[in-house]
Amino acid sequence: MTLARKKIFWAYVFLAIPIVFFAYIRIYPALFAFQMSLHDYNPLAAEQPFVGLENYEKVFEELGRKKSATKAAFQNTISYVALGVPIQLCLALLIALMLNEIRFMSTLYRILFFLPFVTSTIAIAWVFRMLYQPRFGLFNVVLQMLSLPQQPFLRSPQQALPSVLALVIWQGMGFAVIIFLAGLKQIPRTYYEAAEVDGASRWHTFRYITFPLLNPSIVYLLVLQTISFLRMFAPVVAMTQLGRGGPLDSTLTVVLHVYNEAFGSYNMGFASSLTVALFALILGVTIIQLSITSRRIN
């Protein structure tokens, strides 16, 4: 072996270690979930009888019911994505555009927006849980000072989901802001100068230069944030009573439902079939998003 080949050989050897590790702790369990979903899998039991597609039938049966935790979990998860992703990305883009303009103390502002993202979700969720408290929680204290009626926030089946969502949007926004900022820096200044010479308005500049050239960042964030909203778990556990996604399943997510079924009720087979359903949902949504948004921009 020549020296160059030797180098390449060892590079592969070292790369193989993380790949093997990754395969063992991520890919193997993911495949194992498919297998579990075909069994009446009770983690405490010595034997796990094969039941074919029975668990999937149960998923569909519960989705078809007027009221079931499974149905609530999927409905809520879709609501989290449908509301959370657009709101978060619009706000993040707006903030990024403003941050891109300012020079004075710009680093400080960037840090302030990024800080929530690097803070522990559980800690932040508990802080918000207290802010949402009736009587002495900050939000209700402010409402009281303004002589406005007290709000139940997390205690109400109608307000709980938006209340949880507000935290998640706020916490994840710093990441989106940074990605947008990086995207904005990539756009050559000459385009803006040319637009200025042509007398284009600010809106036109944004519409025809900034927005199209930000497309790679938008696609990246859209896919990534959608997946992260689809997998929501920790904030709901931390913010709801007994960590169960209440009141009345109004904040329950698919992942939390999977966890409750698998580790609370020991229905790991059924939980695995829910996981597979979620996998299918994520895969479908991602493929659709990519095919719509990743058209080439000239």
Place this chain on the structure above:
Amino acid sequence: MRLSRLIAIVLVGILAVSLGAVAGAQDMVEIEYWQYNFGARVDAMNMLIEQFEAENPGIDVVHNSDIPHANFTQEIAASAPAGVGPDVVTLFYGWIPAYVDAGYLVPLPEDHFSEEFILETFSPMVANSKFEGSYWAIPTAVRSLALFWNKDIFADAGLDPESPPATLDEFVAAAIATTVYDGGVKEIYNISRQGHTAALAEQDHHWFREVLVRQFGGAPYSDDGRTVTYNSEEGCAAFAWLAAFETEHMTGSVDIGDASDAFVNGETALHVDGSFRVGTIRGNNPDLNYGVAELPVGPNGEQHTFGSYWTHGITRRANEDPARLEAAIKFLQFITTPEAGTLWVNNVGELPAQLTAASDEAILADPILGSFSAGLAYAHSTAFVNETEQRQVLIDAFDNIRLGGMDPCDALDEAAAAEQELIDNFWADRE
């Protein structure tokens, strides 16, 4: 070359040391014991283990209590497929069917824990946990529900601090009399001192099932425990009575905070809870001026209470090795003696499961423990199949009333249907 020689030497060294360790530990049996983390329980069990190991020098008990109460079932579920976990496990009595269903527990050995012995020496509620012809677990201590009242708040509201409500009507009256609203406006969010808070996620789902339903003249379940019957006219009246504390009398709400925390902090006048709360008060607010009485009697004049216990079972894992099984049995015997029960009541506040220790003069005469002890005579325990989910259906029913404005009878019907499905599913899998 030099490096590989070094590695070889180190490996041989490690091998030699570990072989030596194995040889030294050969006649030592190690068993693992798991329970959830609750300060007083952990301390009491450490004392018992120390005594046990002194008496049995050949057995080493590893005590794992680093598991939060809320994650206990999850940790067990994660340990079992990995082939690790406890030889002796402490579980809530209501989980026995699920654990047996999974084949996780082995029946208690007849020659050490015969039915005769259990019936004669243990509290009757222990005998009730016989499942499919066998006993699967045996407790150190048992608990019952009783009425806690705050004497300072009673005095402040002009009530006699030494006479707690004896009937449900008096209970409602006292709760209303002790509630204080900011600015005098009767609204949930204006409550600055709670009379009574209905908290279905805490002990009130037990109070409803086994106590209130019976006191209003109904029955919570059929005799074999397989049919939900609390959604009767009587059961609905009982549920409406409980829900009214929030919806009508507005004497408190879990939206303000946990009901038991509020009582411990001296913010609530009346509270229904188990003897384990005595330890919490002792640890967190020892100056609380409170009393404990037997639960108030219902419209039909009957006394009932809910009895429950954390109990110890032997796992499939211990059963795999005769030496460990023998050690596990010895340990189980040791931690369920009357003496262990007495140590437990003194440190944890739960009553000894063995009748001789529970009917001890000192306990009966104790102003706090006496009421719990008296309750053991008329305590019922629910035959749960999935305690967490069965509790959840009643939490949801209560939320449907207080948050969704649903009629109590409709909410209860929905809960009964959901709970019946849980019970049916459990038994369908077993037959």
